[in-house]
Structure formats: structure tokens, C-alpha cells
Amino acid sequence: MSILVLAEHDNQSLKPVTLSVIAAAKAIGADVTLLVAGHQCGEVAEQAAQVVGVQKVLLADAPAYAHQLAENVSQLLLEQAQGCSHVLAAATTTGKNVLPRVAALLGVNQVSDVLAIEAPNRFKRAIYAGNAIAQVESDESVQVLTIRGTAFDPVAATGNSATIERVDSVFESADVSFSHEALAKSDRPELTAASIVVSGGRGLGNGENFDMLYKVADKLGAAVGASRAAVDAGYVPNDMQVGQTGKLVAPELYIAVGISGAIQHLAGMKDSKVIVAINKDEEAPIFQVADYGLVADLFEAVPELEASL
Amino acid sequence: MKLLVAVKRVIDYNVKVRVKADRSDVDLANVKMALNPFCEIAVEEAVRLKEQGVASEVVVVSIGGKACQEQLRTALALGADRAIQVEAPDSPDALSVARILAKIAETEQPGLILLGKQAIDSDNNQTGQMLAALLNRPQATFASEVKVEGEHLLVTREVDGGLQTLKLTLPAVVTTDLRLNEPRYASLPNIMKAKKKPLEVKTAEDLGVTVGSKIRLLGVEPPAERSAGIKVGSVAELVEKLRNEAKVIA
Numbered sequence: 064m065s066i067l068v069l070a071e072h073d074n075q076s077l078k079p080v081t082l083s084v085i086a087a088a089k090a091i092g093a094d095v096t097l098l099v100a101g102h103q104c105g106e107v108a109e110q111a112a113q114v115v116g117v118q119k120v121l122l123a124d125a126p127a128y129a130h131q132l133a134e135n136v137s138q139l140l141l142e143q144a145q146g147c148s149h150v151l152a153a154a155t156t157t158g159k160n161v162l163p164r165v166a167a168l169l170g171v172n173q174v175s176d177v178l179a180i181e182a183p184n185r186f187k188r189a190i191y192a193g194n195a196i197a198q199v200e201s202d203e204s205v206q207v208l209t210i211r212g213t214a215f216d217p218v219a220a221t222g223n224s225a226t227i228e229r230v231d232s233v234f235e236s237a238d239v240s241f242s243h244e245a246l247a248k249s250d251r252p253e254l255t256a257a258s259i260v261v262s263g264g265r266g267l268g269n270g271e272n273f274d275m276l277y278k279v280a281d282k283l284g285a286a287v288g289a290s291r292a293a294v295d296a297g298y299v300p301n302d303m304q305v306g307q308t309g310k311l312v313a314p315e316l317y318i319a320v321g322i323s324g325a326i327q328h329l330a331g332m333k334d335s336k337v338i339v340a341i342n343k344d345e346e347a348p349i350f351q352v353a354d355y356g357l358v359a360d361l362f363e364a365v366p367e368l369e370a371s372l
Numbered sequence: 373m374k375l376l377v378a379v380k381r382v383i384d385y386n387v388k389v390r391v392k393a394d395r396s397d398v399d400l401a402n403v404k405m406a407l408n409p410f411c412e413i414a415v416e417e418a419v420r421l422k423e424q425g426v427a428s429e430v431v432v433v434s435i436g437g438k439a440c441q442e443q444l445r446t447a448l449a450l451g452a453d454r455a456i457q458v459e460a461p462d463s464p465d466a467l468s469v470a471r472i473l474a475k476i477a478e479t480e481q482p483g484l485i486l487l488g489k490q491a492i493d494s495d496n497n498q499t500g501q502m503l504a505a506l507l508n509r510p511q512a513t514f515a516s517e518v519k520v521e522g523e524h525l526l527v528t529r530e531v532d533g534g535l536q537t538l539k540l541t542l543p544a545v546v547t548t549d550l551r552l553n554e555p556r557y558a559s560l561p562n563i564m565k566a567k568k569k570p571l572e573v574k575t576a577e578d579l580g581v582t583v584g585s586k587i588r589l590l591g592v593e594p595p596a597e598r599s600a601g602i603k604v605g606s607v608a609e610l611v612e613k614l615r616n617e618a619k620v621i622a
Contacts, residue, residue: 073533130536133501134510156531160513163466163498167505172467172587175496189595190495191389195398198590238541239510242526246534255532259620283621291550301516301530301551307495308550310532316620326388333598337618339610345603354601354618357610367607372621 064093064148072107080153082217087210090180102129115219127235137164138234154209171203178214192307193330213313257286259316264290266321270298282372306331324349373483375418379411381440382493410488413548416555419451448566449558455571464583470502475579489547500547510540514549
């Protein structure tokens with residue numbers, strides 16, 4: 064058996080979620096090859112070579128791979144997956160975009176958003192927005208898996224020195240091109256990697272009031288998230304959404320402010336170690352999952368919280 | 373330009389799903405079924421493109437038992453022109469669905485294929501991408517804005533870091549995210565009209581596709597329940613608990 068893993072990165076640094084995907088690969092138990100596809104991403108390959116558990120790093124460095132376009136990266140993965148028993152990527156918007164395309168090219172189904180490895184072809188995954196956990200067995204010749212990062216403890220980022228091999232194949236579709244992007248710039252930790260997350264819901268009332276949460280977050284070194292209601296209302300951008308259809312987080316501490324606790328939000332954060340809810344409605348469902356609930360007006364409680372940190 | 377929209381019949385998103393007592397599957401007996409919310413957004417986008425004069429016809433397709441005709445009628449009531457039901461066993465795997473859709477696309481020759489990014493039952497998020505691969509066409513998943521410009525499509529996608537815009541050459545495959553649009557409600561006259569719109573029934577065998585189920589469900593279990601903790605009386609008490617009991621803040 065051998066496992067090909069697609070590295071998640073921004074051409075400068077390897078994203079921590081990749082360390083969790085490697086952990087899943089180790090649970091399968093086979094040699095791990097990490098593919099870094101990007102443009103001017105040599106530094107990422109250097110970091111990838113240090114990750115514990117990686118036997119070999121493949122570096123495909125070409126403009127065609129700069130933006131992780133599914134059409135190009137899937138062809139590269141198809142080529143490199145020859146002879147592999149498993150192909151893995153993180154269940155991020157990048158992995159979810161690319162990997163089903165690889166599965167179809169290989170003529171196999173994909174198992175999405177894997178939470179646990181039971182055997183090399185038997186996995187657990189959440190269905191129905193996390194309301195049920197399915198155990199599935201795949202009869203496919205190659206296992207193509209996207210991995211839920213928060214479900215696996217990351218391997219060590221340093222301590223290894225795997226070989227780096229260059230891949231010269233360039234696949235470039237003429238039918239798609241990158242136009243532009245608007246990426247959120249923030250000095251705060253990334254939502255899915257933060258050990259503390261402070262999230263706001265519709266109770267905040269508007270986008271300006273999220274400033275209160277940013278102040279608390281900065282004192283705690285936390286990331287700031289939001290419920291779907293807050294995103295849909297236009298308070299904050301989509302990349303802050305925590306939930307079934309947004310980001311899945313499992314920090315040490317999750318502080319939900321003015322969030323009622325809709326099922327789809329709970330699906331995105333209920334694996335957090337400690338959950339705090341601040342809401343003025345004591346009947347809000349969020350209190351049913353909170354370790355510490357505070358029934359209070361958030362406009363009084365949040366500034367007080369900030370002051371006491 | 374013709375538009376093809378694939379839709380799926382799923383449990384209504386307001387229904388709380390429960391695991392069967394024998395843990396063989398979730399219990400779907402007598403629960404309300406509906407059009408998958410992401411598919412509804414795809415239908416709405418197609419209808420809007422037709423209303424803008426960009427598209428000439430909207431064809432909806434669903435794969436499954438006869439019951440999915442109900443969701444096809446819903447899509448017709450929202451403004452689609454005609455429907456195709458592909459009769460197939462329940463729970464076909466995603467690759468089989470993509471293969472069936474690819475066959476339909478070969479016959480219909482749509483300029484654009486719209487699908488929801490995922491179904492809220494299996495949460496697979498893969499059919500659209502697979503279809504694009506099988507057709508060897510470009511894809512734009514998780515779309516929050518779609519603009520047709522001549523032979524091209526500009527699609528803004530919701531990605532983890534923010535928004536990304538791609539330019540695709542038609543024909544192309546687009547999967548919808550939540551903020552692409554807000555689907556309309558079907559009016560009563562449109563629901564009545566939808567009953568008279570054409571609905572064609574095909575079978576997977578007609579299309580030469582053998583429906584597989586290579587991913588076997590061994591069983592399901594309820595998720596680990598979190599029990600409610602305690603209520604604290606003040607911010608000071610909260611901070612004290614977080615520091616000294618939970619030890620999650622310094």
C-alpha cells in the first residue's frame with residue numbers, strides 16, 4: 064500500500080490541516096507521499112519534507128498550479144496516483160473541489176469528510192449534518208478520501224527530512240482561468256486551526272458590533288467566527304461561517320455570543336472541548352451543549368468579559 | 373443556451389434525523405421529504421438566467437424512484453420548463469449519479485449544468501465535480517455569483533480564505549452555495565401549471581449505466597451527545613471557571 068496526500072498551502076506555507084491529513088494516512092498505515100502542487104512554492108516543499116511520517120515529497124511547481132484549479136491539479140494527481148492504494152486531501156474547499164474530480168477520473172467513488180479510519184477500506188463519516196455517524200466500507204480499487212482535519216491529532220511539523228522529488232508534468236486546461244480573489248486578511252489565527260474561537264450570531268445586530276468580539280479575541284489570541292444567520296445578514300464575510308456548510312472547528316474553547324444554536328451551527332462546533340454560551344434567551348438551544356452558560360445581555364457581558372481578561 | 377439542473381429528493385431540512393433502533397440506518401419512515409436546499413438554489417439560478425434572456429430552456433433531472441417526480445414538479449413550479457426522471461434504485465453511489473447525468477448531458481447538450489454543492493442527507497459534496505471530470509469540462513464549485521459573458525462564465529466561489537473568481541469557457545458545471553440567491557416561493561398558479569409541463573421517464577439501463585453501490589453502509593450511530601453543563605451567574609464567575617476549572621484560559 065502507498066498513500067498519496069495532496070498538500071494544502073498558499074504557495075508560501077504548508078497549512079496545519081495537512082498535518083492532520085498525514086495523521087489519517089498514518090492511521091491507514093502505509094508509505095506517505097506528499098504532493099505539493101503550486102507555483103513558486105519551493106519553500107512549502109521544504110516545510111513538507113520536515114513533516115514527521117512523510118516518506119517523500121513531490122514538488123510540481125508551475126503557473127498552472129498557482130491557484131489549485133481542479134482541472135489541472137486533478138490531472139496531476141491522476142498521474143501521480145498510479146499504483147497508489149489511497150489518495151487523500153483535506154476536506155477544505157480546496158480538497159473538496161479537487162478530489163472528487165480525481166475519483167471520477169480513476170473511475171471510483173470518494174468517501175467524503177472522513178472522521179475515523181477503522182481499516183484501510185472502512186471509515187466513519189458524518190451524514191445528515193452530523194446527526195448520524197455512518198460506518199462505510201468501500202469496495203473500490205483505490206480509496207479516495209477527504210479528511211476532516213479536526214478529527215485527527217496533527218503529526219509533528221518538524222523532525223523529519225524526507226527527499227524532495229521534482230515533477231515536471233504540467234497539465235493546463237484552456238477552459239478555465241483564475242480571474243481574481245478577495246481573501247480576508249487577518250492577524251488573528253486561522254479559524255480552523257485556532258485553539259480558542261469567539262463566534263457571534265444574529266444577536267450582535269450588525270457588523271460593527273463584531274468589534275466587541277475582535278477585542279475579546281485579541282486578548283485571548285483567538286479567531287473570530289460567526290453563525291450562518293450573521294453571515295446571511297451581511298454582518299461578516301462568508302469565510303467566517305462556522306457550521307455544517309461553513310467551517311468545522313474543534314478548539315479548546317469555543318465562545319458562542321448571541322448564537323441561538325441551530326442544528327447546522329452545532330454541527331460545526333460541537334466537538335470543541337469547552338463550550339461557553341452567552342445569550343439573553345435562556346431557552347436558546349445553544350445552552351444544551353454549553354459547558355458554561357451565561358444568560359445575559361451580550362452588550363453588557365462581552366465588554367465586561369474583555370475587561371476581565 | 374439550454375440549462376440542465378440536477379435535483380435530489382432528500383429529507384426536509386427542518387426534520388430532526390434519528391438513527392433507527394437497530395442502527396442499520398437513519399429512520400426515514402413517514403418523514404417529510406423535500407427538494408434539497410442547494411438544488412433549489414440551482415433551480416432558482418437557472419430560472420433567473422432564463423428570465424434575464426441568457427438561457428432559452430431549463431431542464432431539470434432527478435435520479436431515483438417514482439417519488440422524486442414530486443421534487444421535479446416542485447422545480448417545474450419554480451420555473452423549469454421540462455423534467456426528466458431517471459428511474460434507479462434508491463441510494464445510487466455518487467459516481468453512478470454522475471455517469472447518468474453525463475449521459476443526459478450528452479443527449480441534451482446544455483451550455484451550463486447547475487447542481488447543488490451537496491445534498492443534506494449524504495453530505496458527499498462530489499457529484500458536480502465528478503460530472504465535470506466525466507464530461508472533461510471546467511467546473512466552479514461553491515458559487516456565490518454567476519455571470520454569463522458570451523462564451524464565458526465568471527463565477528465567484530466561496531473558498532476557505534474568502535472569495536475566488538474563475539473564468540470558465542462554456543459548457544461548464546457550476547455547483548451552488550447558500551448565498552447565490554434566495555429561491556422564490558412557487559405560486560399556486562405556477563404549481564397548477566407545473567402539473568401540465570412535460571416529465572419524461574427514463575431508466576439507468578436505457579442510458580447504459582449500471583448503478584453501483586460500491587460504498588456500503590455498515591451501520592450508523594448517533595453522534596456523541598454533549599450534555600448541558602452549568603449556568604453561571606456572572607461574567608466574573610465565568611472567567612473564574614474558565615481559568616481554574618476548565619483551565620482553558622490563562
